[in-house]
Structure formats: structure tokens, C-alpha cells
Amino acid sequence: MRERKQPLFHLVKRSELPAKYAWMIRLLSLLAAMLVGALIFLLLGSNPVKAYGEILSGALGRESARQRVVNIAVPLLGVALAIAPCFKMKFWNIGAEGQITVGAIGATFFALTFGGKYGLFAGKEPSLLLLLMMALGSMLCGAFWALIPAFFRAKWGTNETLFTLMMNYIAIGIVKWLQGGPWEGKPGSQIIPNFHASALLPKVFGVHIGWIVVLVLTVLIFVYMRYTKHGYEIAVLGESTNTARYAGMNVAWITVRTMLLSGAISGLVGFMIVSGANRTLYYGVAGGVGFTAITVAWLAQLNPFAMIVISLLLAVLSKGAGNLETVMGIPTSISDIITGIILMFMLASEFFIRYRLVRSHKESKEAKKA
Amino acid sequence: MDTTCAVRMEEVTKTFGPVVANDRVTLEIRKGEILSLLGENGSGKTTLMNMLAGLYFPDSGRIFVNGKEATIASPKDAFAHGIGMIHQHFKLVNVLSAAENVVLGLEGGALLDIREVSRKIREIAEKYGFSVDPAKKVYDMSVSEKQTLEIIKLLYRGAEVLILDEPTAVLTPQETEKLFDVLRVMKKDGKAIVIITHKLHEVTSLADRVAVLRRGTFVGEVAIGETDAAELTNMMVGRQVSLNIDRSEPENTAPRLKITDLTVVDDEGVTKLDHVNFTAFGGEILGIAGVAGSGQKELLESIAGLCPVKSGEILYTPEGKKPSNLVGKTPMQIKSAGVAMAFVPEDRLGMGLVGGMGMVGNMMLRSWREGGGAFVHHKDPNALAKKVMDELEVVTPDVNYPVRRLSGGNVQKVLVGREIATAPSVLMSAYAVRGLDINTSYTIYNLMNQQKKNGVAVIFVGEDLDVLLELCDRILVLYDGKVSGIADARTVTKEEVGMMMTHLGKGGEADA
Numbered sequence: 056m057r058e059r060k061q062p063l064f065h066l067v068k069r070s071e072l073p074a075k076y077a078w079m080i081r082l083l084s085l086l087a088a089m090l091v092g093a094l095i096f097l098l099l100g101s102n103p104v105k106a107y108g109e110i111l112s113g114a115l116g117r118e119s120a121r122q123r124v125v126n127i128a129v130p131l132l133g134v135a136l137a138i139a140p141c142f143k144m145k146f147w148n149i150g151a152e153g154q155i156t157v158g159a160i161g162a163t164f165f166a167l168t169f170g171g172k173y174g175l176f177a178g179k180e181p182s183l184l185l186l187l188m189m190a191l192g193s194m195l196c197g198a199f200w201a202l203i204p205a206f207f208r209a210k211w212g213t214n215e216t217l218f219t220l221m222m223n224y225i226a227i228g229i230v231k232w233l234q235g236g237p238w239e240g241k242p243g244s245q246i247i248p249n250f251h252a253s254a255l256l257p258k259v260f261g262v263h264i265g266w267i268v269v270l271v272l273t274v275l276i277f278v279y280m281r282y283t284k285h286g287y288e289i290a291v292l293g294e295s296t297n298t299a300r301y302a303g304m305n306v307a308w309i310t311v312r313t314m315l316l317s318g319a320i321s322g323l324v325g326f327m328i329v330s331g332a333n334r335t336l337y338y339g340v341a342g343g344v345g346f347t348a349i350t351v352a353w354l355a356q357l358n359p360f361a362m363i364v365i366s367l368l369l370a371v372l373s374k375g376a377g378n379l380e381t382v383m384g385i386p387t388s389i390s391d392i393i394t395g396i397i398l399m400f401m402l403a404s405e406f407f408i409r410y411r412l413v414r415s416h417k418e419s420k421e422a423k424k425a
Numbered sequence: 426m427d428t429t430c431a432v433r434m435e436e437v438t439k440t441f442g443p444v445v446a447n448d449r450v451t452l453e454i455r456k457g458e459i460l461s462l463l464g465e466n467g468s469g470k471t472t473l474m475n476m477l478a479g480l481y482f483p484d485s486g487r488i489f490v491n492g493k494e495a496t497i498a499s500p501k502d503a504f505a506h507g508i509g510m511i512h513q514h515f516k517l518v519n520v521l522s523a524a525e526n527v528v529l530g531l532e533g534g535a536l537l538d539i540r541e542v543s544r545k546i547r548e549i550a551e552k553y554g555f556s557v558d559p560a561k562k563v564y565d566m567s568v569s570e571k572q573t574l575e576i577i578k579l580l581y582r583g584a585e586v587l588i589l590d591e592p593t594a595v596l597t598p599q600e601t602e603k604l605f606d607v608l609r610v611m612k613k614d615g616k617a618i619v620i621i622t623h624k625l626h627e628v629t630s631l632a633d634r635v636a637v638l639r640r641g642t643f644v645g646e647v648a649i650g651e652t653d654a655a656e657l658t659n660m661m662v663g664r665q666v667s668l669n670i671d672r673s674e675p676e677n678t679a680p681r682l683k684i685t686d687l688t689v690v691d692d693e694g695v696t697k698l699d700h701v702n703f704t705a706f707g708g709e710i711l712g713i714a715g716v717a718g719s720g721q722k723e724l725l726e727s728i729a730g731l732c733p734v735k736s737g738e739i740l741y742t743p744e745g746k747k748p749s750n751l752v753g754k755t756p757m758q759i760k761s762a763g764v765a766m767a768f769v770p771e772d773r774l775g776m777g778l779v780g781g782m783g784m785v786g787n788m789m790l791r792s793w794r795e796g797g798g799a800f801v802h803h804k805d806p807n808a809l810a811k812k813v814m815d816e817l818e819v820v821t822p823d824v825n826y827p828v829r830r831l832s833g834g835n836v837q838k839v840l841v842g843r844e845i846a847t848a849p850s851v852l853m854s855a856y857a858v859r860g861l862d863i864n865t866s867y868t869i870y871n872l873m874n875q876q877k878k879n880g881v882a883v884i885f886v887g888e889d890l891d892v893l894l895e896l897c898d899r900i901l902v903l904y905d906g907k908v909s910g911i912a913d914a915r916t917v918t919k920e921e922v923g924m925m926m927t928h929l930g931k932g933g934e935a936d937a
Contacts, residue, residue, distance in 0.1 A: 065482050065498075067440065283799045287789060294779040301731060301777060302790040303757035413484075 066410045077408045084404035088397040095392060101383055113378020114371040122261045126332055128370035130324045133269045134348035135362045136276045137320035140313050143280060143357055145293045148314065150204060150219025151321045152345030153226035154197040158322025159329045160230060161196030162189040163336040167238060170251030182253040189254065190326055197322015198315045200226065205314030209307035230338040249334045256331035263331030277359040289313055354401055431456045431586050431617035432477065437486030439472055446472040448641045454586060459608060459618045461632035463661055469641040470621045474588045478510035479503035509579030510588040515571050517563045523574050524559035527581050549580050553610045569600040588619040593627060594888060597716055598923040605631050625654045637661055658863055670870050670895045673878060678706040680742060681851055681882035687737035689723045697723040699906040710873060710883040712897030712914060714890060716926050720906040721886045725853045730756040743850055777840045780829030784810035784821065787828055788843055813842030817868055834865050845872050852876050855886040870896055890919045902926055
């Protein structure tokens, strides 16, 4: 018999931790992650302090860099907001990538059809009417793309994870076809021509106006999830389908409605990418944003305001990484590793907010003294 | 009788966040003795035993097995010390046979000699008076057979200390007697047995010694010969509670629900309700008895519109209104057609409550649609939550504290309190007092009685026959989806109801 095999540590669930301490744990885990990252820089023979400095200065040093950071953060935040209601509902929508792409197609259709034509849209300034048409088109397309898996799930209980994932590839395939076919610019170029000036989003403080849109959306989604009947339905459904049914909720309709909303917002983000950042459509338009946004949403624990912070943090890391390569010759893949480490530590910190490790022996002695 | 100490727990403490489940509990379990662990809900009985079974690890305190200090960090450690526990929810693999379940997880050679295992199982069964077929698949077994199998599993592994968590909750009176006989034989064999139960008459008829927990602390222990039900209740709740349910004569009864030839078939084509006929009257409590899974759930769910009906009619007659058929209506329509139905589902958390929300969020499940506009209204649910919290003495740090983290009894109070607050005209409850302590149970019986006096037709699905006999006016017994009989609760005996639960009676001596 193994008599004296006392575990060295064991887990004890914490009482509710005051928010101040919870944030301290998060900060500590960020520091710990940076320490591990420093080890990697050391192994590569680089000075970690300098490397971290370069990431920061590369991302925040010049105004153009800061604008670039916001440019990266806007779609991340927008899509994180889009998938938050789905995830709250435990509907695993990993098809934001495709919904962005299809939204971008919708916007591009109006940009190519009307941009620079019909006198009305021929001016050198962005046309509000055209932009509204593009926004609406992108939202309808994104919503439609999300509707398909939602309908199948609501009607026949199909697995939404696989379904939404596969829809991504179809969307990307459609863009490839458009690039080489109907919307091809110069024959043989495989490129869709740049949008006319009337179809481009205006800039505010050097960044396309999308940043204001997503900030407004942040507030709207917060209110929607927290204070509306829809938000309540989503929260109940996420906890238990049976409870929702029992409370008289129309589970199928709530599923479809939430996905329509989610798809519409993702589609809108697609519009902002083509019209604000890229100025045209190509098959890599979503560029992984639909997946990275899942990380943003989870790290923020589906809290819209926390998503602002997380998406900015990821954007800083991503922009700073480019600088690291040009200045110190450290490949960008290394900064991807650093980003991964930081994300892992931050996820782990949530665990330590809920539990604490105690030394088994010490604890029992303490209890006796008490 | 050999009554040396088998297990001793000293100053054992376990906390879950802010909740102290066990506070420096010291308890002795002796060989050749049946110890009954008694306590209100959330008093920490199951938690305490789970620490012996290796499911939880104590925050502090020490455990001695056979006089030597032991560390039990996993169920495997528990087995190594000869401690085994039978949980409320069986842990068996459905598609495997009895023998296969018994050896599951045991270390051994690569080859499994199932015949040798079967022989040993039969040997154990013979020794203690079980009846078991080692080759029978678990999915073919009745609840009582599964429980027997769980016990054999422990004995096969050489358990000397057996802990049973509310073993009789799922059994008929006859099956309970059989279980008790087996436990008595095991006691004679020198095993140490701990039984967790709420049923006082079981404690007095079976146990040698009773240990009482209250709010996580050890209150005391008494030998069974030196105590009575009243004293035990006092120890449990810390104050005198009346053990009588006052049952008034039904007044102004009028047919409220008339159910004709109700038949329900589930997704797999199994007939769950077979031509059920009965009438529920306003102003009376109709008890529904039956072995678990006899169609109670389907009956209530089909009335509430949650379960599709194959054929039959559910005629609902609200006070002073014309009758209407509920079959084919959605749950929402049944509600909005003026049918206020309060439904306490069997599985309280899975169906009636949202675990991650606080009391306020859960009160809103009933009212979320009310009030104009797109926003939910928090004010009324908030007030209702506070009212339920005060009236039913729900122990929670805050009305917004997630109900998942409350103890079982408190969870149920939240559910029952909300259902009654809807002022229904038919109140259906399934297992409303399942797992509740006596004090809370009586709070709920009184609430039911109050509803009855208000002219509500109360349908009470229960598992404790003593309670059904004392609380209800009539008792309908379901057997395998059929009405086995309807009896007058004032004259029928427990044995008669028990017989109807296990054998089909004359099919309901009409609507008495």
C-alpha cells in the first residue's frame, strides 16, 4: 500500500476573487510569458530587452505604424464581436472567415458595378450612397452565408463546426473564380481592378472610418448581449437547450436569428477590409481574421470591451514582429511563437483566477494552527 | 460483535470557493456496523463521503484507515484502502455485461477469464443473498439490478467499507427491503457500511448508529436504540419541526384536467404512455407514484406541451371557462391560452434552471417575454428573487450568484419558488422534494397545500410513498406507461401502492 504518497500540491477552488487581484494575475501571467519569450530570444543570440523594445517601437513608434496597428485591430475586433453571440449560444461558428469573404464579394459587386459610373458616382470623393449600398450588400451576403449552416443545424441538427468550416473554402473558391473570370481586370492578370475613389471608405485620423464603426458596434453588442430579450434568449440557450425549450423559446429561430446577425457583422467587416484597407477584392481577403478573432473573443471572455484591448494587443504584436525582422533579422515566425506563448499564458491565467495551488503539507499545518 | 474502527476522519475540512462544505468533521466508521449519515441538504454528507472515495481531496484534516494514516487522492487509492462508494448516479457501461463491468478498470493480465470472473461474482452473490446474472447486459437491467451490480463491483474489489449515497431513492418498497436484507448480511460479515439517506424510517429500521451533520459541521451521533425520529429531526434541523403534514379535505372540487386515452411514443418507437385515463380536480392534490421511468416524465411533459402526443385528449377546463384540448399546442400557447402551468422538471438543473445565471436570471425564465420593447425588465424578477430567497430561506451570497454553485436543496427552492409564483391553476411538480431535507420538504408541502386551498389542481409526482400517502388526496400509480390504479390516499396502505407499482393492477378502478 502506498501509505505516504501525499500529493505535493493540490487545487483549491477560490472564493470569488476581487477584480483587482484577477487583473493582477493576468498582468503577472503576461510578464511570465514575456520572460519565457526572453529565453527564446536569448537562445537565438539576441538581446531580449532590445527585441521587446523593437516590437514596441515598431508598432507604436511612428504615426504610420500606429495607424497600421489600428488597421489590423479593426477587423479583429469587428469579427470577435460578430462571433461573440454565437459562442455565447454555444454555436461554434468558425465560419467567420467565409462570412467575411462573402461580405466582401457583396461589397465588391456594388463597387465594380457603380463605382465611377453614372455621373452620380463619378466624383473623386467617396459616395455615401454607394458606400451604404456596399455595406448593405455585404451584410446581406454575410448573413446569407451564415444562414445556410444555421438552417441545417436548426432543422436537422447538423454539426455546425464542420459545416461553417467547409463554407469558408467554398467562399474562397468563389473569389478565386471571380478573380480569374467575370471580375478579372486586365485579361490574364487574375486580379480584380482597384475600386474607384467613390467606393473607398473615407479616413478619420489617417485610418479608414471602420474603426469608428467597430467602436460603436462594441457598445451595441454589449447592450444587446446584456440587456435585451434576444441577449437573454441567447444566454439561456447557450446553457441548456432543454431549459430554453421549457421557457417557451423558439430554439430554431433563435439559432437562425443569431447566426444572421453574426454573419451580417462579419460581412460588414469584409466590406471594411475591401473598401477601407485593400481597395479591392482577392481570395485572401479574410487573411485568417475569422480564426484569430476566435482567440480574441475567448481571451476577452466574450466581453466586448475587453475585446478592444485584446485585439489591439494582438495587432501590436503582429505589427511589431515585422519590425523585428527588418531591424534585428529575427524571422517573423519567432514572433508568432512569442504571440503563441503569450496567448497560452493568458488562457492559463484564467485557470489560476479560479483555482489556487496549495502545498498539501503546509496547508494542513496552517489549518491546525488556526 | 466486532466493532473496531475501520475508518476515522479527523478534523476534515473541505471548501468550495466561499462555501464551507465540511468544517473540521471528525467521524468514525466501525466494522460490523451500519452507520447512517443524516443531515439536511447541503449539510455536506456526500462531500464528506466523496473524500473517502477519493473524488475530493480534503483541504485539511487527516484520515486513518485501520488505525494508520492514509492519503486518498483518487478512487484507486480508496480501493487500495478497501473503501468503495455507490453514487446516486450509477457508473456502469451500458453495452457491457455485468461481469465485464465488474472487472472494468481492474489491473490484470492481457487476457480476461470472464468465466472465472462470473464464478467469483456468483460466489459473492450467494454469500450475501443477491440474485445476479453475470452475462446480462447493463441496458437490460432494472434500476435495482444495476444497484446490485454496483455493490458486487465493490465487493469483488475487496471493499471492506461500503458507502451508499441515497440508495433507496430509486427503489420500490419491496426492492428496498431486499437491499436492506443484503446490507444486514454484509454487516454480519464484518463490513463497515455507511448509508446516506433522508428517510428517517429507513434510518431507524436499518442503522445501528446515526451521525448527524448540520451546515457542514458534525452535530453528534447516537445509537439507534436510544433515539427516535423526533430527536433525529431536531438534531438535523436544529429546531423543532412538526412531522405532520396537515391535509385538509378537498373543497369545491371541479374537474380541471380530463385526460382520455393519452398515448405517447418516443423517438425510438417505445410506448411511454399507453392509453392513460384520469381526471385531476381543482382543490385537490393528485399524487402520482411509480417506479422511476414508468412514464411520469412523459405524462407531465405531454400536458405541458413539451412532449409530442400520439393520440388521446387532454381537456383543460379553467375556472368558469369553456374546456379546450391542450394536445397539439406549443408550450407558449398553452401558457398564453390562459393555462398557467407550473412545471418542476425531474432534472431540475438541466431543464428548469440556467446554472450559470443567478436567481434573478432564473426568475426571468418565466417572465422574460413580458413588457414591451427589445429590452428585458430586471425589476420584477429582482423583486421576485428576493421574495423567494426570504420566504424559502435560500442560502446564497447574492441574488445574482450563479445557481449552479448553490447546494442541491437551494437550487430546488429557487425552482419551486418560481413555479408557484406564477399563480397557476394547474400545478404540476415532479420530485419537488427530491433530495431535499425535511425542513425544506415541509416548506414545499405547505406551499402545495396552500395551492390546493386556493383551488389549484395540484399534480404531485413523488418517490417517497410515506409523503404521498400523507400529502395527497388521491394517488395514481403508473406502471410501465399504464395506469395501474387510482387509490384514495387516506385509506390505501403503502404495501398496496407498492404492489401496484410493480404489477399492473386492474387498470385504474375508474375515475374515483
